[in-house]
Amino acid sequence: MEQQQETVLAFRGLTRRFGGVVALNQFNMELTNRQIVGLIGPNGSGKTTSFNVLTGIYAANGGSIEFLGQDITSWPAQKVYEAGVARTFQRSRLCLELSIFDNIMIGNHKRLNHGIMFNVFQRKALQKQITENHEEARKLLQIFNPALADKMFEPVGTLRMIDRRRIEICRALISHPRLLLLDEPSAGMTHEETRELMEDILEVREMIDGLSIILVEHEMGMIERVTDKCIVLNFGQKICEGAYRDVASDKLVQEAYLGGE
Numbered sequence: 001m002e003q004q005q006e007t008v009l010a011f012r013g014l015t016r017r018f019g020g021v022v023a024l025n026q027f028n029m030e031l032t033n034r035q036i037v038g039l040i041g042p043n044g045s046g047k048t049t050s051f052n053v054l055t056g057i058y059a060a061n062g063g064s065i066e067f068l069g070q071d072i073t074s075w076p077a078q079k080v081y082e083a084g085v086a087r088t089f090q091r092s093r094l095c096l097e098l099s100i101f102d103n104i105m106i107g108n109h110k111r112l113n114h115g116i117m118f119n120v121f122q123r124k125a126l127q128k129q130i131t132e133n134h135e136e137a138r139k140l141l142q143i144f145n146p147a148l149a150d151k152m153f154e155p156v157g158t159l160r161m162i163d164r165r166r167i168e169i170c171r172a173l174i175s176h177p178r179l180l181l182l183d184e185p186s187a188g189m190t191h192e193e194t195r196e197l198m199e200d201i202l203e204v205r206e207m208i209d210g211l212s213i214i215l216v217e218h219e220m221g222m223i224e225r226v227t228d229k230c231i232v233l234n235f236g237q238k239i240c241e242g243a244y245r246d247v248a249s250d251k252l253v254q255e256a257y258l259g260g261e
């Protein structure tokens with residue numbers, strides 16, 4: 001029970017400006033263990049910026065970020081990733097010519113031994129590492145689509161959109177993150193694919209112990225189905241927080257996000 005309530009992430013007064021634009025304005029939020037939080041808001045309201053500041057791509061101009069009890073506000077991207085924050089991007093970043101396995105392994109550089117000496121002289125250990133990682137990638141793919149696990153060495157470019165998205169999520173998960181950031185996972189997918197992906201996300205939370213998720217998404221059906229709570233941003237400011245049903249009926253949110261009546 002105590003584990004359930006552990007605070008994984010906290011933003012306190014997080015602020016980021018781009019020239020005269022205040023992309024994040026005194027943003028406060030908390031995320032607990034195994035929670036799925038939806039981050040929503042109109043275009044340009046600061047959703048992706050909050051991912052970029054959290055993952056160390058952009059520095060904060062004010063406020064702080066605490067992750068698993070540590071102040072990570074000024075940590076560089078690599079250190080934030082090593083601490084257990086992994087993400088997917090709005091636009092696909094897969095290498096289409098490479099195999100499913102290779103694409104997933106790109107996300108595993110924290111845990112792979114890349115040393116030349118290791119690769120040249122410790123062949124048995126290298127083989128063991130490859131076998132173990134193959135098995136781990138296989139297990140992850142099976143959560144999403146068992147058929148993918150059987151074509152691990154086929155190029156990603158031959159797969160349909162939803163399977164590519166699944167591989168991007170597996171690539172994030174292979175690093176054993178405690179926090180997964182999903183930036184518009186339904187982008188470019190059909191309704192049916194979006195519906196399948198919602199169930200995948202819920203399944204991932206069930207199967208991977210201690211994983212919390214922040215979901216940026218414009219598809220409100222997905223937000224409603226998948227999230228435990230939602231946070232609404234408008235011009236970089238949090239204007240509402242709560243269960244999707246309450247947030248969707250909030251007057252301020254309707255005015256800002258849904259365009260009023």
Ligand SMILES: Nc1ncnc2c1ncn2[C@@H]1O[C@H](COP(=O)(O)OP(=O)(O)OP(=O)(O)O)[C@@H](O)[C@H]1O
Nearest residue numbers: 018021022023041042043044045046047048049050
């Ligand atoms: N690198 C940047 N340089 C200048 N301005 C930026 C930069 N990144 C974001 N912004 C600005 O910050 C504000 C927030 O942008 P952000 O991309 O975070 O919004 P968003 O809520 O993710 O939007 P969308 O739903 O369209 O993806 C916008 O006004 C945007 O133009």
